[in-house]
Amino acid sequence: MSVQATTTRAMKMRAVPGARLARLPQVQRLDDAVRRDIEIVSSVLPFKVNNYVLEELIDWDRAPDDPLYRLTFPDRGMLPEPVYEEIAALVGRGAGREELRGAVDRARRQLNPHPGDQLQANVPQSQSGALNGLQHKYRETVLVFPGQGQTCHAYCGYCFRWAQFIGVAELKQAVSGPEQALGYLAQHPEVSDVLFTGGDPMIMSTDRLRAYLAPLLEPRFEHIRNIRFGTKALSYWPYRFTTDDDAEDLLRLMEQASARGRHVAVMAHFSHHRELETDACRQAVRRIRDTGAVIRAQAPLVRHVNDDASVWAQMWRTMTGLGVVPYYMFVERDTGASQYFELPLHRAVSVYRDAISQVSGLERTARGPVMSASPGKVVIDGIVQVAGQDVFCCRFLQARNPDWVGRPFFAKFDEHAVWFDDLKPAFDEPWFWQSDAPAGAGAPL
Numbered sequence: 001m002s003v004q005a006t007t008t009r010a011m012k013m014r015a016v017p018g019a020r021l022a023r024l025p026q027v028q029r030l031d032d033a034v035r036r037d038i039e040i041v042s043s044v045l046p047f048k049v050n051n052y053v054l055e056e057l058i059d060w061d062r063a064p065d066d067p068l069y070r071l072t073f074p075d076r077g078m079l080p081e082p083v084y085e086e087i088a089a090l091v092g093r094g095a096g097r098e099e100l101r102g103a104v105d106r107a108r109r110q111l112n113p114h115p116g117d118q119l120q121a122n123v124p125q126s127q128s129g130a131l132n133g134l135q136h137k138y139r140e141t142v143l144v145f146p147g148q149g150q151t152c153h154a155y156c157g158y159c160f161r162w163a164q165f166i167g168v169a170e171l172k173q174a175v176s177g178p179e180q181a182l183g184y185l186a187q188h189p190e191v192s193d194v195l196f197t198g199g200d201p202m203i204m205s206t207d208r209l210r211a212y213l214a215p216l217l218e219p220r221f222e223h224i225r226n227i228r229f230g231t232k233a234l235s236y237w238p239y240r241f242t243t244d245d246d247a248e249d250l251l252r253l254m255e256q257a258s259a260r261g262r263h264v265a266v267m268a269h270f271s272h273h274r275e276l277e278t279d280a281c282r283q284a285v286r287r288i289r290d291t292g293a294v295i296r297a298q299a300p301l302v303r304h305v306n307d308d309a310s311v312w313a314q315m316w317r318t319m320t321g322l323g324v325v326p327y328y329m330f331v332e333r334d335t336g337a338s339q340y341f342e343l344p345l346h347r348a349v350s351v352y353r354d355a356i357s358q359v360s361g362l363e364r365t366a367r368g369p370v371m372s373a374s375p376g377k378v379v380i381d382g383i384v385q386v387a388g389q390d391v392f393c394c395r396f397l398q399a400r401n402p403d404w405v406g407r408p409f410f411a412k413f414d415e416h417a418v419w420f421d422d423l424k425p426a427f428d429e430p431w432f433w434q435s436d437a438p439a440g441a442g443a444p445l
């Protein structure tokens with residue numbers, strides 16, 4: 001056992017669901033109106049914090065204006081005003097459960113629970129039907145959603161998987177065990193990357209993770225070169241890698257994968273530099289890196305939390321100091337509380353440019369702003385004038401058809417556009433990939 005594990009007292013997780021937030025002692029110090037908003041908004045959208053988030057991340061002297069509070073706590077602006085008014089009126093006159101439930105269900109349906117048709121799209125087919133819980137959109141990468149990994153140690157207010165957390169997803173996007181995923185991967189030698197995602201796969205016990213991971217280290221899976229874990233555990237529960245009962249086993253498992261020649265990539269979700277500043281996070285980062293795994297970092301750009309170039313610049317600098325590689329700055333998806341968190345695309349372009357220009361070349365590995373849209377991952381490189389017209393210069397970083405990757409294309413400048421679907425071709429209609437019928441129609445090649 002390592003020195004850290006023996007000298008650090010184990011932290012026990014205490015999770016606090018949305019319904020109990022208003023009663024937290026820290027929240028008692030906030031305004032009555034804030035507490036009332038917490039109660040109303042958390043009856044519609046899912047929230048969850050834990051003792052680490054409450055005690056180590058949120059700065060209660062600054063709440064509710066603290067970025068980590070904004071990241072994890074309900075706010076009135078997260079609901080459209082009429083929805084807020086309706087629920088508030090029902091709660092105010094002590095409406096019955098049934099009546100409240102009906103209004104809450106209607107409110108949830110208004111909040112675009114399935115953005116971009118992510119649940120059905122990109123699910124591969126087998127002879128026995130759809131392989132739910134797998135996504136194969138880009139030739140070389142398969143996403144695996146383990147059934148036991150479909151929750152997180154705390155929830156982000158902007159989460160695009162929020163519908164899953166409250167069970168409104170008609171189609172639970174998860175595999176019940178490793179067999180299905182392994183069977184598919186064995187038949188697809190073109191796949192080099194497996195990305196375990198969720199929710200958060202690091203919510204699973206090490207034994208469960210091993211059931212997915214260990215078989216991938218066998219010779220029949222030699223084509224799987226890169227094994228990635230999408231996780232926010234470094235932000236919301238770094239003890240997963242330090243003092244939890246099976247933390248040491250998890251690190252040994254990662255080490256084993258590296259020793260067998262696999263590249264293990266922890267795709268860490270960091271929204272703000274403060275998440276990287278706690279002792280617990282730093283220790284977790286160090287221990288993961290000691291296994292040979294590489295930590296890459298990504299997050300969406302969101303209002304109230306990180307819509308400030310200096311926050312990103314500081315975050316990327318802090319990462320580099322810790323050996324974490326900046327990867328993507330995403331554009332927030334149009335779901336749930338998106339109206340509260342979203343920024344116009346032109347603002348995203350300027351935050352990215354302003355941030356990237358402040359940092360070292362080593363930190364410019366962060367690409368953005370990136371939208372994970374239905375034809376592929378689109379980055380906006382900038383805004384320029386072409387033939388007298390303002391345009392967004394766009395490019396695919398990933399695409400359904402590998403031939404589209406890296407091809408620049410132009411979209412009409414639109415100061416209100418917040419997402420890819422708001423964009424129109426600047427010159428030739430339709431988009432170049434739409435006239436590329438055979439590949440455009442297809443599943444991954």
Ligand SMILES: *Cc1c(COP(=O)(O)O)cnc(C)c1O
Nearest residue numbers: 135137138141143372377397398
């Ligand atoms: C982002 C993403 C990937 C991984 O893309 P990289 O550019 O290789 O990180 C794979 N599949 C889907 C569906 C994605 O959205």
Ligand code: SF4
Nearest residue numbers: 152155156159199232
């Ligand atoms: S960590 Fe990811 S999946 Fe979990 S709540 Fe945040 S955005 Fe959603």
